[in-house]
Amino acid sequence: MSYMSNKSPRPSGGAPKRTMTAQLRALSNTALVLATVLMVLLVAFVWMATAIKKKDAKNTDDTTATTTTSAAATEESTADSSATEATTAETTPETTPEATGTHASYPEGTKLIALTFDDGPCEYTPQVLDTLQKHGIPATFFLLGQNVTGTDPQLLQRMLDLNCEIGNHTWSHTVLSKVDENQAYEELQKCDQALMDKIGQKATVIRPPQGAGLANPGLLKYALEQREYCINWNDISCPADWQKPAMGDAHYTAQHVIDNASSYDCVLLHDSHKSTVESLDEMIQGLKDKGYVFVTVTQLLEATSDKIGIDEARAQGWTDAVEAYPGGPVYGVRYEYSSNKYFFGKKSY
Numbered sequence: 001m002s003y004m005s006n007k008s009p010r011p012s013g014g015a016p017k018r019t020m021t022a023q024l025r026a027l028s029n030t031a032l033v034l035a036t037v038l039m040v041l042l043v044a045f046v047w048m049a050t051a052i053k054k055k056d057a058k059n060t061d062d063t064t065a066t067t068t069t070s071a072a073a074t075e076e077s078t079a080d081s082s083a084t085e086a087t088t089a090e091t092t093p094e095t096t097p098e099a100t101g102t103h104a105s106y107p108e109g110t111k112l113i114a115l116t117f118d119d120g121p122c123e124y125t126p127q128v129l130d131t132l133q134k135h136g137i138p139a140t141f142f143l144l145g146q147n148v149t150g151t152d153p154q155l156l157q158r159m160l161d162l163n164c165e166i167g168n169h170t171w172s173h174t175v176l177s178k179v180d181e182n183q184a185y186e187e188l189q190k191c192d193q194a195l196m197d198k199i200g201q202k203a204t205v206i207r208p209p210q211g212a213g214l215a216n217p218g219l220l221k222y223a224l225e226q227r228e229y230c231i232n233w234n235d236i237s238c239p240a241d242w243q244k245p246a247m248g249d250a251h252y253t254a255q256h257v258i259d260n261a262s263s264y265d266c267v268l269l270h271d272s273h274k275s276t277v278e279s280l281d282e283m284i285q286g287l288k289d290k291g292y293v294f295v296t297v298t299q300l301l302e303a304t305s306d307k308i309g310i311d312e313a314r315a316q317g318w319t320d321a322v323e324a325y326p327g328g329p330v331y332g333v334r335y336e337y338s339s340n341k342y343f344f345g346k347k348s349y
Contacts, residue, residue, distance in 0.1 A: 106303050111263040113292045114300040115139040117271040118169055121151045124277040129158055131280040137294035138163040142207040145171035145191030153198045165296035168192055168203035176213025184218030205297045206230045231297050233268035237261045241276040253279035258286035
């Protein structure tokens with residue numbers, strides 16, 4: 001009879017069960033591995049971010065350096081260009097005043113003429129500017145302050161853009177020979193103030209209404225203080241466009257100026273008359289065909305060489321030179337600011 005044990009046999013091939021301690025140790029090892037991997041990834045990310053930032057900073061520095069070098073080169077080139085232009089300006093006399101609107105020197109024998117328009121701005125002034133722009137020439141506009149106040153500043157700015165000159169024709173067309181010193185001064189001052197309010201600059205020349213009042217001390221005082229030349233016009237070339245036969249006849253107006261103009265003439269016109277405006281295209285082309293160069297009043301006075309002083313004018317028979325106009329050969333008056341004396345331009349008729 002065989003002997004049999006009471007213990008149950010261990011299942012064949014079975015693994016021994018893990019204890020709780022072994023399981024915790026395995027879990028701890030796994031966590032340590034994961035933490036190490038995360039740390040490596042974090043270090044790698046920080047390194048890459050730092051490298052990219054340094055690269056961007058370097059590119060920015062390179063770009064800034066390139067821009068700075070380019071700007072410096074441009075500045076140097078501009079300075080060289082400016083120096084060249086300055087040298088050219090010093091060595092080359094101005095011969096194209098119509099294109100510059102500045103004071104100029106003219107070759108001997110140049111036939112200069114200044115077209116001037118009184119009593120504006122008005123409804124026809126834009127048409128005058130259109131014609132001037134078409135021919136590429138300047139003119140001088142003697143404006144009334146009371147008209148300036150209601151004018152679009154862009155119209156006045158267009159005058160300047162076309163190299164035209166703006167003159168003072170008093171505030172309200174007051175005849176200065178009929179008012180006292182204070183009134184004359186105020187009329188001129190108010191006109192300039194109206195211009196300042198509109199375009200930020202005053203007139204550069206004065207024409208007293210009707211050419212009268214040159215002896216008024218208010219006119220002389222204001223002109224000297226503001227350094228504004230005073231100018232009238234030439235009787236012979238003036239078409240008197242405010243009356244017949246010129247008024248209403250554009251061809252007559254144009255032909256009168258063409259036939260009677262002389263070098264250094266200052267032609268009196270009015271942009272308030274439609275027929276005068278319509279005469280300009282024919283007039284300007286006719287004067288161009290005769291070789292005239294168009295300038296502003298200031299350019300004309302700067303270039304004129306036949307001015308005589310007040311004493312010489314009286315010596316030639318003028319009883320009071322400052323009241324010689326209208327009606328005589330004195331066509332323009334300017335002031336020499338250094339000596340506070342009148343100078344006159346004289347024509348031989």
